[in-house]
Amino acid sequence: MRPMRQVRATHLSAIHVLTPAFLGCLLTATSALADADAEHAALARLAHELETLDGVIRSAESQADPDARIRFHYDWLREDLSRVRRGIQDHIDAPRAEPRSFPPLRGDYRQ
Numbered sequence: 001m002r003p004m005r006q007v008r009a010t011h012l013s014a015i016h017v018l019t020p021a022f023l024g025c026l027l028t029a030t031s032a033l034a035d036a037d038a039e040h041a042a043l044a045r046l047a048h049e050l051e052t053l054d055g056v057i058r059s060a061e062s063q064a065d066p067d068a069r070i071r072f073h074y075d076w077l078r079e080d081l082s083r084v085r086r087g088i089q090d091h092i093d094a095p096r097a098e099p100r101s102f103p104p105l106r107g108d109y110r111q
Contacts, residue, residue, distance in 0.1 A: 040092055047088045050081050057081075 061074040 036096070043088050043092055047085050047092070050085045050088075053081060054078070 057074055057077060060072075064072060064074075
């Protein structure tokens with residue numbers, strides 16, 4: 001049989017090994033949430049930029065030659081950009097997955 005001090009030392013060294021691994025998992029989960037927030041912010045910026053293109057499209061359309069043999073379909077461009085904007089906005093507005101609940105940690109490992 002091992003002495004009680006040696007058993008406790010073994011358990012404490014296991015805790016010292018597991019604690020950094022557990023903290024690493026928590027940091028990874030937190031950074032994943034931060035990445036999701038950054039993605040949503042970037043998508044919102046993109047949707048806004050697509051919206052501002054409408055003025056540029058109107059300006060180009062007003063300068064188009066109405067008698068040209070081959071004409072650019074600005075209305076088709078607007079429809080496509082609108083679809084892209086709606087798709088981005090739908091993704092941004094979609095509810096995020098609800099966090100799962102876990103039982104609370106004990107916190108005290110001594111007996």
